Amino acid sequence: MAGPVIGDDGVARCPWGAGDPVNLAYHDTEWGMPVDGEAAHLERLTLEAFQSGLSWLTILNKRPAFREVFAGFDADVVAGFDEADTERLMAEPRIVRNRRKIDAAVANARATVALREQGGLVDFLWSFRPDETPAPRDTAEMATTSAESIALSRALKKIGFAHVGPTTMYALMEAIGIVDDHLVGCHRRGSSGVWASAQ
Template identity: 45%
Template structure:
């Protein structure tokens, strides 16, 4: 909880769910490979929509996508695609659904080769959090462009530079909390 003297990032001031997400999760360095993958997939579903829509549907997404267990999602077939496209609790976009299933297969292929998805994600910053000044909002960066290009080369979809940058912020690879936000120095 914030006190009267504490401030949070302006985007998190209105909605209670957004506040809770900001205060407990956004920008916290995430090293769990499954969670990194889940957040990347959710950011892909967010493309063209407001994050609050995805946040409100997150539990339904988790249920529909087998807890975002990549091994389970990688085995999804056409019946699962049809089931997902009929599920009103999630964003029903065929391309995003298929991209998530393909993304699970890529994740599993990486694991089979002994490549940790977490190590891969953090390799772009040598395991360090990038701390931006917290004075301006940007939509992408040269680093998000580089990561996007690499992810696309691996076969991931819905990983353009803007989506990747939002994901980097969400999982704490980048600390973009506002300079006066009480969470800025918390991680």
């Protein structure tokens, strides 16, 4: 277990965000912050699914390519992908070439389009926000699932989403501020504005 790490700049950060500069930039500017719009939410959901079994740094380094080949995560465009597109993506060395995850990304885009009739992906995801956010003091206290992430996973699977297990959905909830899992003492804790008393 580890608590916040003081960087060379004198700033306290979550341990994972205190090393590699790509991780540090993501930690300091994006992780735990709400995003705007359907495409941004679909992007985070898709990338979290691709991350399964890999390091997040791998995904961050490949994110520009993911954005390019998945049309900026425009659900309408990705929902129209066919077998030829799958083969194209499987031959693309700049992304994670996993057929199951690629198929899931297309299925999730189609499910996102269909979900618009029920209010849309953004409202659906945020409807699983808990009443309180965790307040981990060290990495040993950080959860990997929650009752809400389990419920979200089940609800998404029921309406056609794939590769959205409880752990992946908890990572998504952390990434977009549905929960604030910056460690107590990290300079980013409470920065999302979602949890005003999360310090």
